[in-house]
Amino acid sequence: MLDRNGNGNGRKAGGNGETKPSVRCAIYTRKSTDENLDNDFNSLDAQREAAENFIRSQTLEGWIALPDRYDDGAYSGATLERPALKRLMVDVEQGKIDAIVVYKLDRLSRSLLDFAKLIETLERQKVTLVSVTQSINTKDSSGRLLLNILLSYAQFEREVITERIRDKVAASKRRGKWLGGVPPLGYNIDRANKRLVVNPDEAVMVRYIFRRFLVLRSAVGILKELKEKGWRMKSWTTVKGRKHQGQPWNKNQIYRLLNNPLYIGLVKHKDQTYPGEHEAIIEKKLWDEVQAILGEDGKMRGNHGRAKTPALLSGLIRCGHCGTAMGITFSQKNNRTYRYYLCVKAAKQGYHDCPVKTLPAAEIEEAVIDQLRAVFRSPELVAATARNVQGLEEAEIKRFAQEKEIAEQQLQVLRAAANRLLQSGAGSNQSIAFIQGELSKLDADTQAAERQLRMVEAELAFYRDKPSGVAEVLHELTVLDDLWDELFPPEQERIIRLLVEQVLVYADRIEVTLRGEGLQTINSEMLPDPADERETAHAEP
Numbered sequence: 365m366l367d368r369n370g371n372g373n374g375r376k377a378g379g380n381g382e383t384k385p386s387v388r389c390a391i392y393t394r395k396s397t398d399e400n401l402d403n404d405f406n407s408l409d410a411q412r413e414a415a416e417n418f419i420r421s422q423t424l425e426g427w428i429a430l431p432d433r434y435d436d437g438a439y440s441g442a443t444l445e446r447p448a449l450k451r452l453m454v455d456v457e458q459g460k461i462d463a464i465v466v467y468k469l470d471r472l473s474r475s476l477l478d479f480a481k482l483i484e485t486l487e488r489q490k491v492t493l494v495s496v497t498q499s500i501n502t503k504d505s506s507g508r509l510l511l512n513i514l515l516s517y518a519q520f521e522r523e524v525i526t527e528r529i530r531d532k533v534a535a536s537k538r539r540g541k542w543l544g545g546v547p548p549l550g551y552n553i554d555r556a557n558k559r560l561v562v563n564p565d566e567a568v569m570v571r572y573i574f575r576r577f578l579v580l581r582s583a584v585g586i587l588k589e590l591k592e593k594g595w596r597m598k599s600w601t602t603v604k605g606r607k608h609q610g611q612p613w614n615k616n617q618i619y620r621l622l623n624n625p626l627y628i629g630l631v632k633h634k635d636q637t638y639p640g641e642h643e644a645i646i647e648k649k650l651w652d653e654v655q656a657i658l659g660e661d662g663k664m665r666g667n668h669g670r671a672k673t674p675a676l677l678s679g680l681i682r683c684g685h686c687g688t689a690m691g692i693t694f695s696q697k698n699n700r701t702y703r704y705y706l707c708v709k710a711a712k713q714g715y716h717d718c719p720v721k722t723l724p725a726a727e728i729e730e731a732v733i734d735q736l737r738a739v740f741r742s743p744e745l746v747a748a749t750a751r752n753v754q755g756l757e758e759a760e761i762k763r764f765a766q767e768k769e770i771a772e773q774q775l776q777v778l779r780a781a782a783n784r785l786l787q788s789g790a791g792s793n794q795s796i797a798f799i800q801g802e803l804s805k806l807d808a809d810t811q812a813a814e815r816q817l818r819m820v821e822a823e824l825a826f827y828r829d830k831p832s833g834v835a836e837v838l839h840e841l842t843v844l845d846d847l848w849d850e851l852f853p854p855e856q857e858r859i860i861r862l863l864v865e866q867v868l869v870y871a872d873r874i875e876v877t878l879r880g881e882g883l884q885t886i887n888s889e890m891l892p893d894p895a896d897e898r899e900t901a902h903a904e905p
Contacts, residue, residue, distance in 0.1 A: 387427045387492075388462045390434055391415040392452055394471045398438035408435045411467040418496045419465060430461070441474035444481070453482070456489050463492040469500065537633035540640035546608075548626055549598045550645050560626075560642035564818040567645045569595055571823065573621060574646055574654055581657055583618040622654055643812070675703070676729045676857050677867055683707040683720045684870035692725065705869070719871040728874065732867055735876045736860065764824040771817040778810045 393411040400406050412433070419429045432455075436446040444450075449472075455461050464486070466472050472493075473479040486493055494500065536543055542560045547553050550570040551560040576586050596610035597617060621627075628651045629644030630637040675692035682689050688709035695702050703725035710718035785802055868875040 385426055386462075387422075387425065388430055388460070389415075389419050389427050389465050389494075390430050390432065390452060390455065390461045390463070391419075391465050392434045392436075392449070392472060393467065394436040394439060394441060394446070394449075396438070396440055401437045406437075408437055411471065414467055414496050415465040418494075427463070429465075441470055441472070443475075444473070444478050453485060456485060456491050459489065461491055463494055465494045465496065467496050469495050469498060534633060537631050538638050540631050540638050540642075542631070542640070542642065547598065547600050548624065549621065550627065551642065555603070560640075562643050562645060562815050562819070564815050564822065566598070567819050568822040570621065570627060570645050571650075573618065574627075574650055577622060577654055577657065578650070583615045583622075586618055587613055587615055619658075622658060625651075627651070643815075675705075675725065676860060677705070677725075677732060677864075680861070680864055681705055681728070681867040681869060683709065683718065684868040684873075684875065685718055685720050686710075690720075690723075690869065693722070720869055723869060728867075728869065731874055732860070732864065732876055733856070735874075736863060739863075739878070761824065764820050767820045768817065768824060771813055771820055775810065775813045775817065778806055778813060782806045782810070 391412050393408040393415075395401065395407045401408070412435075416429050419427045434448040434452045436448040439446040452461075452464070456464075464472075469479075473482060483493070533543060542553070542558065547560065550563055550566045552563045553559075554561045573586055573590075576589065577583075580586060590613045596612055599608065599610040601607050625632050625637050626640065626642070627644065627646040628648055629640050629642065631640040678692055679689075686707070686709050688707055690705040690707055691711075693704050693706045695704070704722045705725050705728060706722045707718050707720050710721050715721045782803060785806070863878055864876060866877040868877070
């Protein structure tokens with residue numbers, strides 16, 4: 365007897381001469397996770413065994429199980445992107461299958477929309493869908509009705525589970541818990557307690573990036589220094605032992621680190637932050653200063669993008685007579701544009717009381733640049749700057765030395781307390797459980813103090829190994845003076861903003877106030893290759 369495709373695999377059923385065509389049954393199995401899939405008998409095997417038993421019960425109806433396996437292990441039912449399912453549907457399209465048997469309908473799909481697509485294909489190819497545990501057969505109308513009802517409930521269940529997971533994540537974040545994923549630079553994962561613990565060596569890198577950003581105000585500058593030091597991003601190992609090597613830094617990763625509140629002990633969820641269970645690496649004051657610079661730079665970028673008239677001293681120049689800021693303005697004559705700095709107060713209240721009023725922008729900017737170049741040529745000013753830099757570094761060394769002494773004293777106190785507890789516990793009436801509990805607390809405090817001591821020692825070593833010399837500063841600023849005319853306007857503007865704190869303009873003079881840390885910043889940004897420096901300036905955020 366031939367089947368519907370003309371193959372000679374029909375079978376004779378009963379003694380009345382009736383024949384039934386063979387029904388070729390494909391068994392599809394799925395499991396959402398890879399848990400226990402490497403066992404000799406796993407969930408996929410159990411599903412297939414149940415389906416095979418069901419098919420054998422339908423032997424008189426001509427049902428036979430196809431030998432091909434369609435197993436999707438560790439694949440979610442929320443998507444159709446599953447290799448075995450795709451192979452199954454290709455065989456359906458080619459007419460190799462008469463029925464699909466599943467343990468439960470949600471093994472095939474948990475999405476009502478996806479299931480509708482599958483059913484449309486099955487009906488077009490006249491393929492029956494059968495659920496072993498739910499007594500559903502899409503060959504008749506009642507089976508199709510029940511199918512739609514169960515699918516609606518399956519999708520409802522999936523949405524409820526999704527909402528529960530979302531609520532659980534939000535609740536865990538509010539409690540400051542780490543929910544897994546790639547550990548951030550500066551932390552390791554305590555898998556036993558499911559929390560982050562400080563990695564002292566990486567914490568030094570995190571603090572370095574934050575502190576250098578205060579000076580450089582540039583991710584590109586930090587990127588150059590990290591490359592020179594050979595420092596890379598986080599290296600980490602998965603639970604299964606797979607190692608991920610740290611990648612080279614890029615500008616976006618630096619900004620992501622600088623904006624991560626995790627480093628001040630907070631956990632972020634959407635637009636809210638909550639106190640975390642982990643220890644902070646960055647002090648709040650340093651965090652606030654960096655965020656202020658990031659916000660300021662963002663506004664400056666926006667303003668520069670909208671500006672129609674270039675203003676090298678915008679935000680720096682003020683009227684010496686009234687202390688009001690001076691804004692940029694322009695006029696046009698004979699197809700030429702003339703730029704001016706205008707006293708804002710005089711523009712609003714009248715020019716009669718202001719001796720400054722407006723000043724040609726090009727002349728003021730040239731005068732300020734000449735004063736800066738005089739600084740570059742002055743050994744006395746360079747020496748004063750170097751002494752200022754050395755003073756700042758000596759203050760940092762003194763601060764970290766004090767922190768080291770405090771940490772060492774704290775360790776001594778904790779260790780002495782542990783010894784006293786051990787001695788007093790011998791022969792006393794205190795319970796062993798109580799003593800063990802107290803020792804556990806002291807041990808945790810001791811480990812935290814040891815981590816703090818290692819971090820302080822690393823910071824101390826960094827400053828002691830990085831002396832600033834007058835000759836080095838003098839050489840770099842001399843190079844800058846020689847290159848000034850070759851720099852692009854954005855480079856010149858950036859250097860001026862790093863060096864100049866304020867420009868006061870009077871009717872008869874100009875007073876330029878330099879930043880205390882400005883020359884140190886310029887020294888740290890000097891590059892040996894002028895072409896390299898120009899390319900870096902154009903990549904500036």
